[in-house]
Amino acid sequence: MTGRxxxxxxxxxxxxxxxxxxxxxxxxAHVPENHFIDALPGxxxxxxxLVALDRRPSSRIGRLMIAYVVVSYLGNWGNLQVPAxxxxxxxxxxxxxxxxxxxxxxxYPTGRLRTRFERAVIGAIYGVAGLTSLVILLAxxxxxxxxxxxxxxxxPFPSKTAVLTANLVAQRAGFILVPLFxxxxxLRWRRATPAExxxxxxxxxxxGVVGLVDLLGAFSSPYPxxxxxxxxxxxxxxxxxxxxxxxxxxxxxxxRLARSAVGDLVIELDKPLPPGALRxxxxxxxxxxxxxxxYARHGLDGWVDAGGQPRSAPESVSAQQARTVTTVERDxxxxxxxxxxxxxxxxxxxxxxxxxxxxIANERLQAEVRAQLEEVRASRQRxxxxxxxxxxxxxxxxHDGAQQRMATLALSLAMLRDSASRDPxxxxxxxxxxxxxxxxxxxxRELARGIHPAILTEEGLxxxxxxxxxxxxxxxRVLADFDERLPGPIEAIAYFVVAEALANVTKYACxxxxxxxxxxCNGTLRVQVADDGxxxxxxxxxxxLRGLEDRVSAVRGxxxxxxxxxxxxxxxxxxxx
Amino acid sequence: xxxxxxxxxxxxxxxVVLADDSVLFREGxxxxxxxxxxxxxxxxxxxxxxxxxxxxxxxxxxxTDIRMPPTNTNExxxxxxxxxxxxxxxxxxxLSHYVEARQAxxxxxxxxxxxxxxxxxxxxxxxxxxxxxxxxxRGGSVIDPEVVAHLLRRRAEGALADLTGxxxxxxxxxxxxxxxxxxxxxxxxxxxxxxxxxxxxxxKLGLLPAADDHRRVLAVLTYLKNA
Numbered sequence: 035m036t037g038r039x040x041x042x043x044x045x046x047x048x049x050x051x052x053x054x055x056x057x058x059x060x061x062x063a064h065v066p067e068n069h070f071i072d073a074l075p076g077x078x079x080x081x082x083x084l085v086a087l088d089r090r091p092s093s094r095i096g097r098l099m100i101a102y103v104v105v106s107y108l109g110n111w112g113n114l115q116v117p118a119x120x121x122x123x124x125x126x127x128x129x130x131x132x133x134x135x136x137x138x139x140x141x142y143p144t145g146r147l148r149t150r151f152e153r154a155v156i157g158a159i160y161g162v163a164g165l166t167s168l169v170i171l172l173a174x175x176x177x178x179x180x181x182x183x184x185x186x187x188x189x190p191f192p193s194k195t196a197v198l199t200a201n202l203v204a205q206r207a208g209f210i211l212v213p214l215f216x217x218x219x220x221l222r223w224r225r226a227t228p229a230e231x232x233x234x235x236x237x238x239x240x241x242g243v244v245g246l247v248d249l250l251g252a253f254s255s256p257y258p259x260x261x262x263x264x265x266x267x268x269x270x271x272x273x274x275x276x277x278x279x280x281x282x283x284x285x286x287x288x289x290r291l292a293r294s295a296v297g298d299l300v301i302e303l304d305k306p307l308p309p310g311a312l313r314x315x316x317x318x319x320x321x322x323x324x325x326x327x328x329y330a331r332h333g334l335d336g337w338v339d340a341g342g343q344p345r346s347a348p349e350s351v352s353a354q355q356a357r358t359v360t361t362v363e364r365d366x367x368x369x370x371x372x373x374x375x376x377x378x379x380x381x382x383x384x385x386x387x388x389x390x391x392x393x394i395a396n397e398r399l400q401a402e403v404r405a406q407l408e409e410v411r412a413s414r415q416r417x418x419x420x421x422x423x424x425x426x427x428x429x430x431x432x433h434d435g436a437q438q439r440m441a442t443l444a445l446s447l448a449m450l451r452d453s454a455s456r457d458p459x460x461x462x463x464x465x466x467x468x469x470x471x472x473x474x475x476x477x478x479r480e481l482a483r484g485i486h487p488a489i490l491t492e493e494g495l496x497x498x499x500x501x502x503x504x505x506x507x508x509x510x511r512v513l514a515d516f517d518e519r520l521p522g523p524i525e526a527i528a529y530f531v532v533a534e535a536l537a538n539v540t541k542y543a544c545x546x547x548x549x550x551x552x553x554x555c556n557g558t559l560r561v562q563v564a565d566d567g568x569x570x571x572x573x574x575x576x577x578x579l580r581g582l583e584d585r586v587s588a589v590r591g592x593x594x595x596x597x598x599x600x601x602x603x604x605x606x607x608x609x610x611x
Numbered sequence: 612x613x614x615x616x617x618x619x620x621x622x623x624x625x626x627v628v629l630a631d632d633s634v635l636f637r638e639g640x641x642x643x644x645x646x647x648x649x650x651x652x653x654x655x656x657x658x659x660x661x662x663x664x665x666x667x668x669x670x671x672x673x674x675t676d677i678r679m680p681p682t683n684t685n686e687x688x689x690x691x692x693x694x695x696x697x698x699x700x701x702x703x704x705x706l707s708h709y710v711e712a713r714q715a716x717x718x719x720x721x722x723x724x725x726x727x728x729x730x731x732x733x734x735x736x737x738x739x740x741x742x743x744x745x746x747x748x749r750g751g752s753v754i755d756p757e758v759v760a761h762l763l764r765r766r767a768e769g770a771l772a773d774l775t776g777x778x779x780x781x782x783x784x785x786x787x788x789x790x791x792x793x794x795x796x797x798x799x800x801x802x803x804x805x806x807x808x809x810x811x812x813x814x815k816l817g818l819l820p821a822a823d824d825h826r827r828v829l830a831v832l833t834y835l836k837n838a
Contacts, residue, residue, distance in 0.1 A: 433708045434683060437731070438633055441708070444735030445639040452646065452737060468735055475732045479709055489711050492684040497713055504712045504836060505761045 039088065046084045049103050053077060056110030063113035068269070072110075075275035079103045082279030090286045094145025098138045099279055106131040122171065129163040129170075129204070135278070136215055139241045140222065143233060143286055143377070148222075155211070155218045162207045169200035228323060230377040233285050240281045244274050296385045303393045310340040312390065312397050316372065319386050326351075326373040329398040331405060337371065340397055342404025348373055362387045362394055370394045411590075418588040422526040425486040432482040440475050447471065486526065494518070495525045499532050499550055506548070507540050514552040520559060524609055527585050528552070528561045531593070534578050535563035535605040543567025543603060554611070563605040569597040571605075582607070624648060625748045628664045630655040630675035630687065631706075640674065640734060647741045657681070658690040665694055665701055671748040676731070677707040677714075688714060695722040702747035706731040710755045712762055712836050719752065719829040727753035727788075752788040752828045759786040762835035771835075773815050781808050786831045 053076040057069040083099030090096065108126055137156050140147060147153045173196035219238065226234060247270060299319035307315070317325040328337045328348050337345045345351075348359045348371035358376040360383045362369045372387060387394065451464040482488070490498035496514035503510035519525070532550055539548045545567030553560045571579065579595060586593040591609035598604055627649050631637040634656075641651045653664035657679045665673060673694060677687040691703040695718075702725035705718065715728045727747045733755065734740045743753040763783055774782065777798070784794045795805045813819070818830055 430683070433678065437708045438636065441731045441734065442633065442636045442639055444732050445636065445643065448735045448737045449639065449643060449646070452643075472732060472735065479730075483709065488709050489713070493713075497711075500713055501711045507764065 042084055042088055045100070046080065049080050049100065050077075052104065053080065053107050056107040060110045060113045065110075065113060071269055071272050075272055075278075076103050076107050078276040079106075079279045082283040086283055086286055090143075093143055093286060095138060095142060095282055095286060096145075098134055098141075098145060099282070102131060102134045102138075105134060126167045126171075129167045130160075133159045133163045135241075138282065139238065140215070140218055142237060142282065149218075151221065152218050155214045158207075159211050159215070162204055162211065166200045166204040170197055173197050173200075226377075228321070230375070232321065233377065237281050237285050240274075240277055244271075244278060247271055247274055296382070296389050299386055300389045303390055307393060307397075309397070309400055312393050313340060315393075316386055316390060320374065320378055320383060322375045322378055324375060327394070327397075328371045328373065329394075329401040330368040330370065331402060332367065336405075338401050338405045340401050342401050342406075342408050344405070360384065360387060362391070364391070364395060369398055411588075414588045415590075418527070418585055419523040422486070422523050425526070426491060426522070429482045429486040429488060429491070432478060432485070433488060437475065437478055437482070440471065440478065444468065444471050444475065487529070490525055490529050491522075495520060495528055496552060498525075498529050499552060502529075502533055502536060503550065506536055508536075508545060509547040510536060511547070511549045512552075513550070516552070516554050520611060524559060524589065524611060527589060527591070528559060528607065528609060531561050531582050531586065531605065531607045532563055534582050538571060538578065538605075539563070539565040539567060539603070542571070543569075545602065557611050559609045559611055561605075561607040561609070564602060566602045569601055569603050571595050571597065571603045579605075624650045625672060625745060626650045626652040626668065626670040627744065628653040628655065628661065628668055628670040628673045630658070630661040630664075630673065630679065630690075632656050632676065632679050636676075643734070643737055644741070644744070647737070649741070649744065658686040661687075661690055662694065665698060669698065670701060672702040672704060672725075672744050674704045674706065674744065677705055685714075688718070691718065691726070692721065695726060699725075702726065702750075704729065704744060704747055704753065706734070710758050712758050712832065715754050715758050716829065716832055716836065719754075719832065723826050723829045724750050724752055728758070729753060729755045730757060746788065751790065754787050754828060754832065756783070756787055758832070759783045759835070762786075762832075771816075774812065778808055778812050778815075781805065782812055782831060782835075785809070785812075785827055786835065788828045 053073055057073050060067070060072075061069055079099045080103050083096045083103065086093060086096030086099060088096075105126060108122060112122065133156070136159050137147075138145075140152055140156060147156060172191050173193040223231065223234065223238075247267070296319055299315060302315050302319075303312075313325065313327045316327065317323050326339075328339060328345050328351075330337060337347055339345050348361070351357060351359070351373055356376065357373050358378070358380075360372045360374065360380065362372065370387075372383060374383060447464060447468050451461060451468065454460040454464055487498055487501065489501050494517070496512070496517055499514070500512050503512045520528075536548060536550070539545050543565045545565035548563060548565040551560070551562040551564075553562075583593040586607045586609060589609055591607055593607045594605075596604040596606065625648075627644055629637050629640055629644075629651060631640070637654055637656075641654065644651055652668040652670045655661035655664050655675075661673065661675060661679075664670075673691070675687040675691060677685055679686040679690075687705055687707075691705050694701055694703055699722070703718075704727035705714075706729055707714070708731050710728065710730055718726045718728055725747055727743055729740075729743060733743075746753055760783070763779060771779075780798060781794055784797060789797070791802055791805045791809065794800070795802050798805075800808075816834055818827075818834060
């Protein structure tokens, strides 16, 4: 046995002596009550308190139970023929017990009050009980209270009026404090998570019944020779008090029952799980639907969910949302973090995490792969977008740089030609140079258009596609259901889909015409190029269509080439905006 | 080298405002124009300066680059449309490093006369260029041959396929803004013959024959674009 257990045993024996001694004192003082029944609640609280201190040392409920035993049996010791004993017995002994019970009910299961309001209500209850006790302690006169044979000195300031007033004030304060206590309890219930509610419900049911019987306490009498109904009520009260610590203790220990759910979890995890299902299994086993599972990225300081999406570190989540984080580790490296209801028993969470260890490791690997896939996809998108930005820059440089210089050069040449008109040989060579220059400029213009058409940058996709249709060797019909600008990279990708598809139609399809449709629907740009040719195009052959597919899928779009039964070819790209 | 049209012989000096953000090009252009009897009334480096110069000078013709600061996209085109709307007597010639039928139609749409749209390097053919400025000053329209060429290069379908080769040549010149007389001189045809051809073209395409010289540029371009 550990030292702690020895201490608990000693405490238990001491308090057993305290209860039995109190009863012995009241027997000798000829108090005519059933001493066995009077002792029962104390024994129950003592036992429950000791078990709670032993099994749930982190909860303060055990300490409150022990305090209740100490305080509520003071009354019996008040029958001792010692100065001040009756005063202490009938003040603290009778006043503080109820306050401790209220404290236990509201602070269950941790024994700690959570909100300022709860602390204020419980503080006020202790305050009123303490003040009343103090007045009684100073002003109690046993002889005035009818204890004729009491032979000891009265309190320092005996005053029957003061005692009666204090009792009356305490009673009146009760009219305010009881509704406040109920309000605090209601708020606690509203804030409680489902797991907490399951624990609170039986407890408060018993507390509610005890409270109701306590209301009848006004008619109770511990003396068997009093009215039989009043005595019955007193017996009932005591028996119910016996049940209170038992229910508290059962609630504290019931997480042990929940551990059988971990066994079910083990069986469930034996089957292959679809991605992301692990969270649901753990949530079910722990009885916490809000449970979240985050996975650690190895080699990177990051966390992801089962889908591989980056998430903020579990510590920051727990700090913001008053949640508890249980980290699952393997070989000293964090594997996953369970973010759960603080009311869950830490041992139970550990047990579930251990049972799911393999599955957690497995799902972490999958999440890691998904995260990497997502990173590769994002980097591919960045590469495609950077390529488009570069094309735009090159086109702009050609127009504003080389083309502008060549136009100026052509102008100078023209002026030179003007002044050389008297020298036919010179004029002829200059004409030849000018013609060459014009060819060069025209070639440069077509080059710039192929890299990135200026009209796409300046007027957007429908205008650029229309220009493409204007230049096509085939009649091309363009239908666009929008005119507004789209993000630059998307415009460029859609444009090159149409350009490549139209080039293919002209080259291979033997078509008499084509039809381009651009439409926006549900946040997606739909690009469709249809022709009436011989069909037979295949996206898997030919680098042109393949390249288009790559570019479209780089921005999460879909691309396909179809050969519909009626003939012709259909190129369809859908790009999310 | 093509002969300048005789109907473009200078009468009074035509006043021109030039806009281009390249000083070198702008000054070269000014030199060419002055050398051919034009008066350069103002010079601008961007659209704001251009519009201020037009308000101050009310020139006969504005020659502007399509791309100018600050965004270097189509400021010149936008300014041209505004000038045409606000100053109906001022003609506008837009120069661009590339030409699109859509932009030509855009320019002609609201004010189908006194507008021009040419590739920038056309200025190296000084006679063609000065001729274009003169035609615009007199109320005509000038569209770059390349705009029309692309539209006509398309494999002909429907009504266009019914045109004879000669009729297609005449259609192209009409779309560039040439007058009947200029078309006749180009193709060595008498004005009478040109008129007969044009009548035939309009009938075949189902266009309104009443369209005058100015409006028929837009009519023909629009027809070709949508063919």
